[in-house]
Amino acid sequence: MECRRTIGQVVVPVFYDVDPSEVRHQTGEFGKAFRNLENRIAIEENKVPSEFGYVKRWKEELGDAAGISGVVVLNSRNESEAIKSIVENVTRLLDKTEMFVADNPVGVESRVQDMIQLLDLKLSNDVLLLGMWGMGGIGKTTIAKAIYNKIGRNFEGRSFLAHIREVWGQDAGQVYLQEQLLFDIDKETKTKIHNVESGKNILKERLRHKRVLLILDDVNKLHQLNALCGSHE
Template sequence: MVFLTNEGASSSSSTHQWDYDVFLSFQGEDTRNNFTGHLYKALCDQGFDTFIDNDLQKGEEISMELLKVIELSMISIVVFSKNFASSTWCLKKLVKIFECRSNGQWVLPIFYKVDPSEIRKQDGEYGIAIAKHEEKFKDDIEKVQKWRKTLTEAANLSGFHYNDGYTEFEFIQRVIKEISNTISNHEPLFVAKHPVGIDIQAEAIELLLDLESNDVCMVGICGFGGIGKTTISKAVYNRIAHHFEGSYFLENVRERSKINGDIIQLQEKLLSKILRDRDLKVHNVFECINLIKKRLRSKKVLLILDDVEDLKEVENLLGECDWFASKSRVIITRRDRHVLTTLGRDT
């Protein structure tokens, strides 16, 4: 457990900047002139800055410019269609997308008239395509094995499965709603009207969090009320939230926990934001604790609990930090060290 006592600060404007809201990855011959084309138009009509690669595939290698576009996109939508795996171009982009996913980019798979199990098991058309790649790249079999592994990872993600049971319009509207929810969760926090001089404190906290470490790390920020604990933690959140699969800043925990029943609402809010499920409901504190343990243990998350008063609030909202996936990070702000030192002895 690490402590940083702040003795005065103001604000920060440091945030991760995305050039695009959405990057569309697809097999051109299958869907460019139908489903993906319609999805692209719907995204643009809703105001999402969306990149679609309209250049025809040239050669085997992906340009550095296109790789950079993938890196600078908040969300990648991958449209898996019948002939997706036959394209080395698509497979190479998929590998790059999943590399970016480890740095906080969200990946939404769409299974367009193909069953996710076919991709996961690599049978059917996907099995035939991968077998052809293995024959073609017999001198570089590791590359094909990476394609196999990434396809399996993608098929295991939660996504949308399109088949003839939906109208295309209805299906695309469901995708648009999901994208809208996700982007709203990535909006930077307002730190201060006139941000001045907080970057040094925010950088210090970021160093303590040691984002490269595989451990689950917790940092406490303590000090008197009004000295800038919340401001610092918001600035840190804006700087690093893009590194995580899910993140949430829970403000005014002490005050909101005093309201009868509001701890359940806080738990619901925390889970719904991280899981991107606006309809999530729980009936009691213990049910939500179990959900936190079950649903977040496989996610790399960033959680900030602002102005915590007692250990029970932490237990109700976080359970135990070892419930979270490796590389998760927790920040707790508190007026004195008592709760923080207790947590420090337990972790």
């Protein structure tokens, strides 16, 4: 739960044969079992439960977890179907965004470190835009992927949109890129965007209060940049 708060990791609670409200408030059979655990710890450590800071923390974390939309399995006659549903849900949400970078590509590591220093992540809370320009085949995408892999988990969300020039020219490609960006950042919600202009507004509202890393690969028009990351707001 701490990782969810600090770096935006996705949490999918599974409530097996227990109601989420009982977990949230430690009531019912779950609450009874929790109090038994407290008493057992108290006997073993010869302390009263109120002295256990970690028990209080458990209660708070369980309460927070129970408030998240998760999977509830109550009196399930077909547990295999429930397991299949959970696996599908987790697979969909799983962060599979690590970019493949060939081992030790010549000259990449030093350039990656230079770029990361330019971003100055620890000292700045500003919106930063950093562009890489040059002829094709000199390693811009490889450097971008390596940067993404190295610093991506320091952000609440991240997205690497590849082949923007190519996708932009396809039918509904512009809206597809906006929808993909939103899903990468907030995997718990799939947003349907009807046109580019409404997509701009949705992106602005969703991203303005988050610390996110966006890497846009192969941008060749300014309006592509405006549609996908907008202004410094």
